[in-house]
Amino acid sequence: MFLNPDRISMPDVDIDFDDDGRQKVLEYVTKKYGNDKVAHICTFGTMATKSAIKDVARVLKLPLSEADRLTKLVPEAPKMNFSIAFRESPDLKKELLSNNELVKATLKFAQTLEGSVRQTGVHACGILISRDSLTDHIPVMFSKDDENLLTTQYDGKFVEDIGLLKMDFLGLKTLSIIKETIENVKLSRQITVDMDHLPENDPVTLDLFANGDTTGIFQFESPGMKKHLRNLKPNRFEDLVAMNALYRPGPMEYIPSFIKRKHGFEKIEYDHPLMEPYLKDTYGITVYQEQVMLQSRALAGFTRGDSDSLRKAMGKKLIYMMDKLKVKFKEGCLANPKFMEGCVEGNKDAPKLIEKIWKDWEAFASYAFNKSHSVCYAWVAYQTGYLKANFPAEFMAANMSRNLSNITEISKLMEECKRMKMKVMGPDVSESYAKFTVNKDGNIRFGMAAIKGVGEGAVQDIIKARQGGEFKDIYDFVERVNLQSANKKNIEALAMAGAFDGFKKHTRSQFFAADENDQTFIEKLIRYGNKMQFESNNMQPSLFGEIMSTQSVQKPEPVMVPEWPDLVLLDKEKALIGIYLTSHPLDRYKIEIETLATRDVTLQDLNSNIDALKGRELTFIGMVTEGKEAIGKTGKPFSYLILTDYTDSYKMYFFTKDYVEYGKFCKQGLYLLVKGVVQNRYGGEQLEFKVSKVELMEEIREKYFRSITVKIPLPAINAEMITELERLTKKNTGKSLLKFDVWDPETKLVVNLFSRSTRIEITNELLAYFEKNEDLAFKIN
Incomplete structure (x- = not known):
């Protein structure tokens, strides 16, 4: 469709690889075509408002504290510039008249420099591959991170304008998840899944989409998409292709009609009989760019080149080209006998119909998606859906491995595991591998390499030692594992994360309790393990013929201390593995959250979509993860707290009257119910969550x-x-x-x-x- 004899411009070449494989591909093309013919594409980073202030302040030797103060006066918002900042922050505007000449000069020069090029960078995925040396066409430079790969000194638009071919090599996390799921299935079930030969229209997979159970499914996991899937009830792959193309700004409005027409609740109509062959599969609704291109050829006799020009002109809103093509389209339709016959049969005025079709195309093509992209995306979605439907634990384990640093995503995946009645279990030296895997009971087991302070080498040596059989207890563990790689730091992290809990005999606190000689149980265990391994490796007959026994080495005993409180355990767990896994500190207030907190809004929504919440009164329940009192630049005290729920954190400031009323709640470790409304910040256009009531959670149940x-x-x-x-x-x-x-x-x-x-x-x-x-x-x- 996009390659034809009439086409002049080069097509876009976008290739997705798994995250791990992208670097291998770069190395391959560099080796195949030569270092001088392959290069990254340069980008130019410009000075934003805050960075301009900081850079100028550094040059003018304005004190760091003053520079920080000025940058804090700049509102936090996307696409911020000095014009908006002065409008929304009167305090910043006042600094233009400051008595401090350095402050005035800093703001003056920063305004001048805002938007100017500050540094070069590298395009996230753009790669040039040339048939001859790139230096024959453009200036290049060595990459900062890889001296074997060049970087252009022109950015992308100039590179394409001079005729060089740009390719996008993207690292796609979903492909890494698929790859890791396959590895998990092989490990847990001894099955090799062939992703190139999946069953067509697998009923279990299509049921998953029809039920909207698409958390973790590529391009299909948003709440809106789930709702439409439940209404659509897709029963064939083509339905997924269409939904992928329709669920975008603009064509979204056609989704209800698409669903009604599929189920026979709305009549399928075509503006002209010649359009039916191209719109039949999508129930008379134009969904793809290719449909517009094919219809232009059938209705007006456009060539392949004309139809491609139409796609490009409409997609990029090139008015001059569209005006020219509109005339050609009108003339072509009127000159087409079949088009005119269809108008007569349908009792339609030809010029008016031509105008309607063209206007519909104009409205559609500006946001249209091409079918080739949609098929590819839907196929990846179908692959992930197949894995989730048929190998749910292995699929969720792979998702968690690849999202460990994203607390919001991990929280969502944990909730999905609960919905699927699937346990996510903490790390265990007897079962865990490096990444999240599935154990013999079908539950997800946390990976040891994901524990902070546990090295890859230690993990591999633990797995290797385990090949001789599961560890019987902590003594067996230190007797068999290489204690050079699994050293004190690694064992401490394993113990604190609960990786030895499966042995039952010892609590986590006992591993760290010191005896009268100030030695912890871990230190004694390592000494014992080293002695046992030394004796075992050096056993030899004595003078009397018997073998020297390792039984003479005495097993150390821990100091008998009580286990840490639940909250301490959870805090240590989160510090080491990044999430609350065993449970969450807010679980104790689960019923309060379900009963009193705003059901459809979380702190994550407050951070990511506050505009949609304007004017709404909201109630949040969370824990204070940071709280502080300070003196502002006016000399008056203020305080703030960071409230954290299951999804995210949100910072709340209290000044003047609010400081007096709510300052006492700005203490780390408190559990609070906070009520408020989303409104414009005082003196500005930015929205904020304005607190109207704060209460301690420990008083809520009795009170309400x-x-x-x-x-x-x-x-x-x-x-x-x-x-x-x-x-x-x-x-x-x-x-x-x-x-x-x-x-x-x-x-x-x-x-x-x-x-x-x-x-x-x-x-x-x-x-x-x-x-x-x-x-x-x-x-x-």
């Missing part, structure tokens, strides 16, 4: 939970349940009312019961019982 209603199906009531409920209510007495809704599944009758004498405290123990019992459901208030 006045009653709990438990729904019980009549057949589920038995003596055992009654006894257990009686025991729990007596143990958890309080002020809240306990109600029961007993319903009969056969008659559908519901009887409402409550006790005037029994008042309870809604504790986590009580809630855990209700949640554990599948027959029971409950609601607060």
